[in-house]
Amino acid sequence: MTDETGGLSRRKLLYGLAAAGAAAGSGSGVAAVLTDTETTKAQFTTGSFDLDVDVLSPTSWQNGSYTASLGLYQPETASFELAVDDNPAYVWLVAPCPTCAPIEEKIDVTVELTNHAGSSTALFEGSLREFRTAYDSGGALSTEALPDGGETWTVSFTWELTEVVDGDVGVEFGFEFRAVQGRYLDDPQAYDLGLPECDGCDDGTDGGNGDGDGDVACGKGISFAAFCSEKSVTQSDVEFTRTTCGDTDRAATLEVATIPSHVDHVLLKYGTKLDVFAYDGESTPFSINSGGENSDLTLVATYEQDGSEFPESGDPPRATNNPCPGTYWVKYNFEDAEWATGTDEPTGGGE
Structure with a gap:
């Protein structure tokens, strides 16, 4: 019995996170990075609409850039608290376009929202590539507006490396929160954030359009x-x-x-x-x-x-x-x- 894919490294994937305490309606609230380097950089913009984004856990992430190792089948979770000060607001989660790098299919992502009443909803479960495809144009966290006056929502992200990483690889795991005052919208699901359209991934699994309907269907690597x-x-x-x-x-x-x-x-x-x-x-x-x-x-x-x-x-x-x-x-x-x-x-x- 031989393995024709080459020697598979069991090294751990390094990841890091950087966060900003406040974000504009057109800016970034938080960004996380899964990367092979030990230093990460994130850029943020601010504006007149005050959406507060605070890191709840892990507490070591509250002081800015952070790096650590992500082991095989060792999930990591980060939680963020969202609040608005002035008016109720609809909030969107935005992910960058898929890079189409193979590592995107080796990381599973789960996103969960807990509202101000303590009710939790699973927003997403799938691979990092599927997460980016689902949210690259933005996805409303809820059809209800985030109330002002001290009410908060908590968004939790969990990611897990599910296949052995071969050699030195890195991938950015970024996301943003964007908000618009509730008085301006009737249906947040129909609101267009005006983001550019992403290209699909042509890797033999989805025919190049990212829909998973190509001629070859491939699962995860066999352990x-x-x-x-x-x-x-x-x-x-x-x-x-x-x-x-x-x-x-x-x-x-x-x-x-x-x-x-x-x-x-x-x-x-x-x-x-x-x-x-x-x-x-x-x-x-x-x-x-x-x-x-x-x-x-x-x-x-x-x-x-x-x-x-x-x-x-x-x-x-x-x-x-x-x-x-x-x-x-x-x-x-x-x-x-x-x-x-x-x-x-x-x-x-x-x-």
């Missing part, structure tokens, strides 16, 4: 592959390679050259998901992709990880250290370049 069987199976019984998918640099395809006929399921772990494919003796070679698109085997289930387990996958559930409970299995972890084998007597179960 481990496992083979389940009612009979004993060892690493010498299987031969496979992990390759890049389409024109991307994501090692999201498993090319299988040799596999025993008694194997019944092939598993791919990527990010926080586990794909389970049924193997019914299909001829080799065959290929499967994380996410299941354009795969030669049938994808029967995808499970979400919680801790080390995939709770919805059965009783007992599948787990990272036991992907095929009750059967024999062999697993290869690409991140550690290590094999593992399960030799428990079969007890039935499966998909």
Whole structure:
């Protein structure tokens, strides 16, 4: 078994943040940076409309520029408090255009809004590229205006590196808050911030228009592959390679050259998901992709990880250290370049 994508570095991605305490209706309120350098710069403008933006957490970010390391599967969260002094205001979140760099697909982003009444809403979940595509023209945080007179909203950003970074890379993770007095608008969703249109990304996954509908669908990079069987199976019984998918640099395809006929399921772990494919003796070679698109085997289930387990996958559930409970299995972890084998007597179960 070989990995044809080259040696993958386990170095951590460095990130930094810079923030401004106040922002104009046409200016920037806060910017965060994920970068490979230890110094970051951000530029801010101010104006007559007073939108206050304060960093709530982490507290080490309150004094300006900050850098630290972002480890694989180690999410980081930053929270910001928004307030207006004079009049109720509608507030937008604005992201820069996608750079189309591969690293944008290796960072997951979650954005959550908590209003002045304490009610929380998930605004966004997806990759950094999808975040930029969703907010590059601006997106209203709420159809309601942010009240004045001491009421506040909290916006929380969480980002997580979900694939190993190969070599030295960097990406800017910037965003802005923009506000307009509520008296001037009836429908903030229809308001045009007048931002320039962004170009799409032509990377083999979306046909160049950023809509994800291209000819090649690629998931995230595969972190481990496992083979389940009612009979004993060892690493010498299987031969496979992990390759890049389409024109991307994501090692999201498993090319299988040799596999025993008694194997019944092939598993791919990527990010926080586990794909389970049924193997019914299909001829080799065959290929499967994380996410299941354009795969030669049938994808029967995808499970979400919680801790080390995939709770919805059965009783007992599948787990990272036991992907095929009750059967024999062999697993290869690409991140550690290590094999593992399960030799428990079969007890039935499966998909």
